[in-house]
Amino acid sequence: MTKKVVSWFSGGVSSFIASYLCKDIIDEMFYIDIKDQHPDTLRFLHDCEKAIGKEIKILKSEHESVENVVRKYRFINSPYGAKCTQILKKQVRQEWERQQDGEMVYIWGYDASEQHRADRLKEAMQEYEHVFPLIEDYLSKDEVHGMLQRLGIKRPVMYEMGYRNNNCIGCVKGGMGYWNKIRKDFPELFVERAKLEREIGNSCIKGIFLDELEPDRGRLEDEVMEECGIMCEIAYDKILITT
Numbered sequence: 574m575t576k577k578v579v580s581w582f583s584g585g586v587s588s589f590i591a592s593y594l595c596k597d598i599i600d601e602m603f604y605i606d607i608k609d610q611h612p613d614t615l616r617f618l619h620d621c622e623k624a625i626g627k628e629i630k631i632l633k634s635e636h637e638s639v640e641n642v643v644r645k646y647r648f649i650n651s652p653y654g655a656k657c658t659q660i661l662k663k664q665v666r667q668e669w670e671r672q673q674d675g676e677m678v679y680i681w682g683y684d685a686s687e688q689h690r691a692d693r694l695k696e697a698m699q700e701y702e703h704v705f706p707l708i709e710d711y712l713s714k715d716e717v718h719g720m721l722q723r724l725g726i727k728r729p730v731m732y733e734m735g736y737r738n739n740n741c742i743g744c745v746k747g748g749m750g751y752w753n754k755i756r757k758d759f760p761e762l763f764v765e766r767a768k769l770e771r772e773i774g775n776s777c778i779k780g781i782f783l784d785e786l787e788p789d790r791g792r793l794e795d796e797v798m799e800e801c802g803i804m805c806e807i808a809y810d811k812i813l814i815t816t
Contacts, residue, residue, distance in 0.1 A: 576702070577673070579603065580680040581666070582621070582629050584614045585739045586728060587707060588682030589621045590717045593724070594706040595680050602629040605665050607657075608638035609741035613730040617739075620726045632669060634661045639741060640769060649775045650745045657745060678702040685711045734758060735793070745777045749791025752783060 580592040580602045592602060602625070604618055622629050636642050639657045643649055648656045670677075679698075683691045684707045691705045707717060721728060729739040735754065740746075743755050743762045756763040767783035776782045 576676045576678050578678045584610060584618065586721050587684055587714065587717050590720050591680055591682035591706045593625055596625045599627060599680060602627055603632055604629050605632050605662050607661050607741055611729065611731050611742055614739060617729045624724055624726060632665050634665050636660055639745065643769055643773060647773045650777050655745045678704060680704050683708055684714045684717060686713065748796040749778060749786060750793035750796050752786060753788055753791055754793050
């Protein structure tokens, strides 16, 4: 039976470099677009297409945005993940998978420090074969960004602004430092998210609403917020199993 090699491009640097290292064996590349992504993500996507020499096909949820999901399900975030990840990403990927025949090989952009995440993914998605090029080549996050620079590709704007990944603007999984940076960089979005929290009675940060957050709280450099993707989906599934 023929195996199809697929790369799930996240819009981040690591997933691109992983795909670039495997460009000769990849059959298809996909990106799940969300309205809340920075517009520069599509510029980066097209630059990556040129470098790899393959089209990155864009999939979208009918729900389109984080706000739409939050309003529909009356839920923002929990210690196990966010509903928006499940609806806007996981369901889109699973719908595509249901239309496929044959065996799948997935390419993922976990770096050398993320072996534990790769192990969890393989355990959770045993029906597919998984390849982790960055781990296999012992590449760190800094080295991956260096490789992108040598390829002459400009990083997504969110990295240049000081964010650690290229998640949606105003990612609901962010901490105090993250949200105070969003307050400075995207003040209108900060106000919108604060109003949305009050509307549904649920907050992004445990125990505090954004309109209560003091501007000097938190340090972005001390906070860990992983790239929004399959591991967020797996974490969210855990709460569904245990509740």
